[in-house]
Amino acid sequence: MTLFTIGFTRKSAEDFFTRLQRAGVKRLLDTRRNPDSQLAGFAKRRDLPYFLEALAGIDYTYLADLAPTREMLTAYRDDGDWDAYERRYLALLRRRAVETRLDPTQLDHACLLCSEATPEHCHRRLAAEYLARHHAGLRVIHL
Numbered sequence: 819m820t821l822f823t824i825g826f827t828r829k830s831a832e833d834f835f836t837r838l839q840r841a842g843v844k845r846l847l848d849t850r851r852n853p854d855s856q857l858a859g860f861a862k863r864r865d866l867p868y869f870l871e872a873l874a875g876i877d878y879t880y881l882a883d884l885a886p887t888r889e890m891l892t893a894y895r896d897d898g899d900w901d902a903y904e905r906r907y908l909a910l911l912r913r914r915a916v917e918t919r920l921d922p923t924q925l926d927h928a929c930l931l932c933s934e935a936t937p938e939h940c941h942r943r944l945a946a947e948y949l950a951r952h953h954a955g956l957r958v959i960h961l
Contacts, residue, residue: 819922821949822929823942824961826861829935834860835873837961844927845877846870849884849942851891861931883914884930884945900939907941908948916945917952925949925956936960 822841826834838846846866853863860869867878886907894903911917934940937960946958 819926819953819956820959821925821946821956822927822959822961823931823937823940823946824929825932825934825936825940825942826859827933827935831860831869835869838870838876838929839874841929841959841961842927843874843876843929845879845924846929846931847884848878848880848931849945850932851885851888853880861933881920883916883919884911884941886910886941904944907944911945911948917949920949922953922956925953929961 822838822843824834824837829837848863848866853861853866855862860866863880870876870878886903887910890903890906890910893906894900930942930946932940932942934942937943943958943960946960950956950958
């Protein structure tokens with residue numbers, strides 16, 4: 819089973835949707851805290867399901883359980899302490915027991931979405947790695 823991740827910033831719509839298609843993504847799992855932000859451009863929650871289906875035949879699901887809290891994001895923006903953010907976010911996933919709420923078959927050829935351009939300092943990477951630790955045979959690929 820393969821779980822992908824992608825961020826939409828610093829990508830054109832063409833690049834974003836082409837990456838998803840080429841990877842064989844079947845469903846996009848939106849993990850953003852604020853999917854309706856005006857800064858999201860083509861990736862606003864109101865528009866994204868239409869574009870995904872019309873351009874690539876990809877399903878869309880919003881997963882609030884994988885989104886960080888507002889307080890976590892504010893603290894990270896204020897102090898820039900990635901290690902503290904990572905600890906808080908992983909503790910949140912454990913409290914929410916996200917591994918029990920997602921059937922592993924829902925994750926196969928799914929793609930976790932957030933805004934960060936790269937996965938290094940992004941909650942989507944942490945969520946994907948967390949899920950891979952709890953679902954044997956799940957590999958993670960960052961697009």
